Amino acid sequence: MQWLGRYWTKVLLLILSSALGAGVFAASVLAGDDEFKDKELWFRVGVILAFVVVLITAADTALNERERERARQQVARASRTLGVTYNNTLQPLSAALGELAQQYSSAFSNSGAPTPPALATAQIAQWTMVRTTVLTGTAVLTADPDPTSGLPRARCSYYRLHDAAKHEFKLEDWAGAPPGPRADINGSAGSHLLHDVLENRTPFHVGRASGLVSQIDQFSSKYKSVIAVPVSAGTAEFGVLIVDAPLDTDLTVEHVVLMQSVAGLLAATLALTK
Template identity: 40%
Template sequence: MKQWLAERGVHYLFLLFSAVLGVAVAVVSVWADGAQGADKRQWALIAGVSAFGVVLITHFEKRLVEKGKKRAEDRAIRAEAGMAQLYTTTLRPLSDKIKAMAEFYADAAPLPSSLPAQTVADLDDRRKDILDQVLAGAVDLTAPPLGPSYLPRARCSFYLYDAATGGFTLEATFPGYRPPRTVIDPVGAAHMKNEILGGGGKTFRIDGEQVTRSYLIPEGTGYEAVIAVPVIHGTQEIGVLSVDAPRFADFIDPHVTLMESLARILAASYALK
């Protein structure tokens, strides 16, 4: 904050000097108009020095702007590198271990076929809490809100897969003011099954380069970028977790690792069912 104020102060100081020198050039030109001989040359010299000062200040300010942009770019590069390291070395391994532990527990001590209704309701509530946190976390960590409205720009959704019908039904989404389709059409469902959930699961990304369009985002939705990841417990294909963003540039490679990690955490919650 202090650095920003200092930079703005220098900017306004340069602006003030430039304005003063600009006015000086105009005033001196008027005064020199009626002068003759040495006086005229003196006024011309003053006008030249003032004009040179304007050019010099403009040059210095441009250099400051360029340095500011370079610092911002360097900070962005360092932030992306730190994000990649955090997701790759911490979040991803941790989510893998949580998922493996949940699957081990579910296989070693499966829940009885009949549970008290209250227990079932409690498990569903806890699973919903995890799902809500996964959706909100994906939105906040991929395409954070921008001013002045600060409304969420990304949208994260989770579709449950029905193995009997081959269909996908929306289980939850965040934020709620721009919901996606509640039921995926047969063509889109086949795409999600074959490209994302099937074959052990694989991540699908619309990045504007390798892939530019998908059934996951119909035309006119206001989103163009997608990262979709499978949610699988053992051999059970649970569903697809996807996050959408308004622009391709909103997503970077570490966001893929983030979504894969969140999908594993979500799968762990469904393992205990």
């Protein structure tokens, strides 16, 4: 019922403004009448009424602006809710698809049957397509684009687990805002990705919402938001998907679920093509 109260408030302000406007007109007429004795009094009354009209107009403008801001906030909340619902639906489906793909791949490889050449070629093409789509889509769907150029401000990278013993990850592909990410991650950063993210099957979120600090130096210090999620299917561990953006408010909790969803699609494709 709040909207009804705001509606009648606006109607009352309109009526009051109209009545006062009429009063200003009447006062100006009386103040200009040569036969009317107290012209100065009505002149002052007209000035006061005109000032009140200005105040009412300003109040009505402020009320309209609050209404617009409230509408914008409601749209933003609805959009976030829709995104969360969508991602919370997609994430378990992609995880289940990855596990099924890994089980199928293991059964096929254990059978000893060779992969037909045509299938191997198709697998490479599909993996390239899925990888490119995921990286490009993630870079676009996370941080808002640059307001001037319209280009993505985020970048997304897929790091393949190269050597678990050395905690080493190799960059396989990336998309989004330059500069490009580092070619490999190892040392303490690689250990963090391997043990905390990939083996633990746990996303890592850097930004204002989490309060965490990045443990991965991705070539440029301008990236203050980072999300790293495991790319795994069943028991198979393939690597880590990472997205980063310049502001610590760019990547939110909703983006973590989105990253988990697309990482599951990557993992399912890898399980069927490797």
